[in-house]
Amino acid sequence: MHRNQDLYAFLMDNIPNLTEAWYASLSKERRNGIYSSHNPSVVEQLKHHNYEFHLHFCEIFVRSERDFKVNFQLWIRKMVQDPTYHNTPLHLIIQEFMKNRELYFSLLDTYTSQHQDVTATLEKIWFHIITRMFDDVICTIAEEAHEASQVRLKAQRELINELSAPVISLKECDISLLPLIGTVDEERAQIILEATLEQCTMMKIKKLYIDLSGTIIVSGLVCHHLDKLIAALRIIGIETVLCGMRAEFAQDATQLGFGFEGVEIRSSLSHALAIHS
Numbered sequence: 001m002h003r004n005q006d007l008y009a010f011l012m013d014n015i016p017n018l019t020e021a022w023y024a025s026l027s028k029e030r031r032n033g034i035y036s037s038h039n040p041s042v043v044e045q046l047k048h049h050n051y052e053f054h055l056h057f058c059e060i061f062v063r064s065e066r067d068f069k070v071n072f073q074l075w076i077r078k079m080v081q082d083p084t085y086h087n088t089p090l091h092l093i094i095q096e097f098m099k100n101r102e103l104y105f106s107l108l109d110t111y112t113s114q115h116q117d118v119t120a121t122l123e124k125i126w127f128h129i130i131t132r133m134f135d136d137v138i139c140t141i142a143e144e145a146h147e148a149s150q151v152r153l154k155a156q157r158e159l160i161n162e163l164s165a166p167v168i169s170l171k172e173c174d175i176s177l178l179p180l181i182g183t184v185d186e187e188r189a190q191i192i193l194e195a196t197l198e199q200c201t202m203m204k205i206k207k208l209y210i211d212l213s214g215t216i217i218v219s220g221l222v223c224h225h226l227d228k229l230i231a232a233l234r235i236i237g238i239e240t241v242l243c244g245m246r247a248e249f250a251q252d253a254t255q256l257g258f259g260f261e262g263v264e265i266r267s268s269l270s271h272a273l274a275i276h277s
Helices: 005-013 015-024 040-061 065-081 090-114 120-164 186-203 220-235 247-255 269-276
Strands: 175-182 207-215 239-243 264-266
Touching (some): 005 015, 005 090, 015 040, 015 090, 040 065, 040 090, 065 120, 090 120, 186 220, 207 220, 207 269, 239 269
Parallel strands (some): 175 207, 207 239
């Protein structure tokens, strides 16, 4: 009952005005995101995206709700995945869609005032469909933005994991360095163990210096996994040298029952390298 070709044509004719009215309402004082940009190409892109939005949204008055949602979701996904919006807080994006909804209400008032044959019931139906569809669009944007952020977060985590255990080759081709930096939790400890064994095997390492000077927190978990890594390296024939162990690390490790027996320990990486040079 909400579909109406005449209203659709009226809205389509007013899309350029909707876009200009929306852009004129933007606060250019915002510091974050795309909406505060004065770059002409970014401004043009913003207006183009807004114009595309109206082209899709107006179709609610000529399509079934199902077809409308399927078609519109493709556009929303493309917009959310656009890198231009990645630095724009989600609440600002939602605010702009809410602003566009008010513009539609205003335009609907104009249309009904020009068409006396539009009943109050029909006007209420149109008002309701605009409200509901904007609510659906906003929820879809939030969902798609969350999924896109999870994908980016996963990629960042994978990159961090790759950098968690960088086995660095030294001047001799069979001697390498593993610098441990920051905190080590259960997940990262397992990654370090697996990645170090894989890299050492691939690089045919005979001796590995493990530099602990950048490790911030000492816990039973860190010591356990370090001991586990040394044992695994020993099994595949790789000698380990611990270096850079701070006094508090040594004290805590001893109190936790980890003495690292049979492992060469040096005060610093430079000291260890000087001895074996």
